[in-house]
Amino acid sequence: MSADKLLLELNPSQRVAATHLKNHALVLAGAGCGKTKTIIARAAFLISQGVSPDRIQILTFTRRSASEIVERVKTHLGDSSQGLRSSTFHTWCTSIIRRAPTAFGFKKFTVIDRDDQLQLFKLLRGKRASGNFPTAAQICDLYSFARNTRTSLDATLKKQSPNYYNQKEPIASIMKEYELRKRSRNYFDYDDILDIVAKGINQHEELCKWVGTQFDHILVDEMQDTNPLQWELLEPLTKYVKLFCVGDDAQSIYGFRGADFKNVHSFQERLPDSTILRLEDNYRSTQEILDISNWLLKSSTINYDKKLKSMRGFGLIPKIHTFSNEWEEGRWIAEDLIKRRVSGSLWKNHMILVRSSFSARTVEAALLAKEIPYIFIGGTKLLDAAHVKDVLSVLRLIGNNQDEIGWMRYLTLWSGVGEVKAGKIINEILNHDNTNDAISTLETEGYGSSELASVIKELIQIEGSVSKIISKAVKLMTDMLANKYKNQDWEKRQRDFSFVEKLAEKHSSVLEFLEEYILDPIFNSERDRIENEDIVTIITIHSAKGTEREVCYVQNVSTGSYPPAFAINDLDDVEEERRVLYVALTRAKNELIITRKMHNTWSYENVKKSNPNEELNVEDSGDNNKLIESYFLNGLPEQLASEDVHTNNVNSLRSANINQKLNIEFGIDLS
């Protein structure tokens, strides 16, 4: 097959974009306008023009979209696409550092995830009371935000947490300590990876040239979600490579990570030798779905200058279902799914979009109760689960005997060793850079059980795959872990270990294995799921960009949740939340089902809590009114959606009917 066929499938404006040759380009593409298709066609086109695949670098946000793009180019071009690379910014930068370690001044480093960062910050923050001082997690976020936006702590505090501004000095010293600690242990956090490459290529022209001349083209997906740090990474390379960026400002929902509109809005200003192209025809959804989405954007104070037009024509009007509480809502979604299944549609054509993993709990419970198979993308990550981290902690030590965080986790697992004793042992261990010395230290009397040393001793002797080491580690630690988790689903947790072993089979180096999954985590429910299996998808909206389904449920579009209570005081936050809802609505191809509950007691309580001195009541209260007034679906014209209000009686009647029907068809007990 050839690129020609791919190009023929494009509409004229997509084709202009895909075959653009002159200079840098920014493609502004609305939701469902064929953004991914255009990137794929462009990669194929460039290859067909004689560009070697390994001189094209595609940058995406997640591993999933990265591999999807490469797979689809491969389908069309076969072997001639061999060498085409698509990765996240983080994986890309890691490989650059790995290939020129001397230039960057880091021969070895351990990539740490957010949880590890938190451990360090927690340690340094100490036991200060929360309330008038940010939590470790908040300090961690402030630190990351400042780095991603390239702003000072001062500016970050003013923007993100003005209430902590008076604590600037102690916060600054904690961050300073964190950096020292990080450096002395050769830890790289997520931001370090980008920061080091960005600084390197901005400060040293020969390094910039070395990186830049490895590529002819860089294609960037989801440009609206890139932040100033990422722009610092791209900008100096434009001397050597052609940038082709695709994005949609109306879908910018990563402001909390420092995503910057300017990367889209100021593109041409920053790169005068560039072209802006637009894709405005939507091929995903029917017009009614786009009408309500367009209306949502138009109700904003920001002018997005965007009106999606469906190329598919008209279909079904979006539905809004209102319930008395979130459990009813979840149950109804499950029942509606079953109804659709009974009438012949597949589970996999359905997607439930949720704002947070927490708000998915009621939906998950309902689907579990009705035995509807599903995958939850955006839930807990497999390698983040406590019991998996426990086992992996000992692997970290085998890879790097200076890994303080790994030691802390491993040592405190054992009975008789707490934080204090572990701290003393670690101090001792870090004095020598030698695993055998570390083992001798552990064998010193008074340091708890002898197993503590023997486990490591046995593991370092194992040759072969990482999988073997994990298997042995699990075996050696089983009794201890079984005891730790005896009242917390130990049986269920145990099953995760064999999956982790399977994951590790491909890897021969412990550190490489850990790094891969820190940079590209896999979700817990992704385990033992086969591609294209017929299952329902539950997904957080932030993970849902680029995905689509025939039928989409957008859950909990209730007062106090859209926008959420925590956002109502900041206009920028409110607008970002509006875009979050916009992203959710535009995922649907044929049917859009919005569900919500009448009263959001939780949000109301929250507002009340943050204003303890004010007398609030539901009828007229300052901030609760603000919640209700700011609600995004206020003033929705009647013709854009039909609404059903469900009372408990109607709902139970309905479910009785569905149960009966399914018992006949499938023989499953749904009670």
Next chain:
DNA sequence: AGGCGCACTTTTTTT
């Protein structure tokens, strides 16, 4: 003093 177990709260979004 340090560790441990129990009861209690608390959930934004992600590389």
Next chain:
DNA sequence: AAGTGCGCCT
């Protein structure tokens, strides 16, 4: 599901 606080035990 995991973090925090508190009192009890070694």
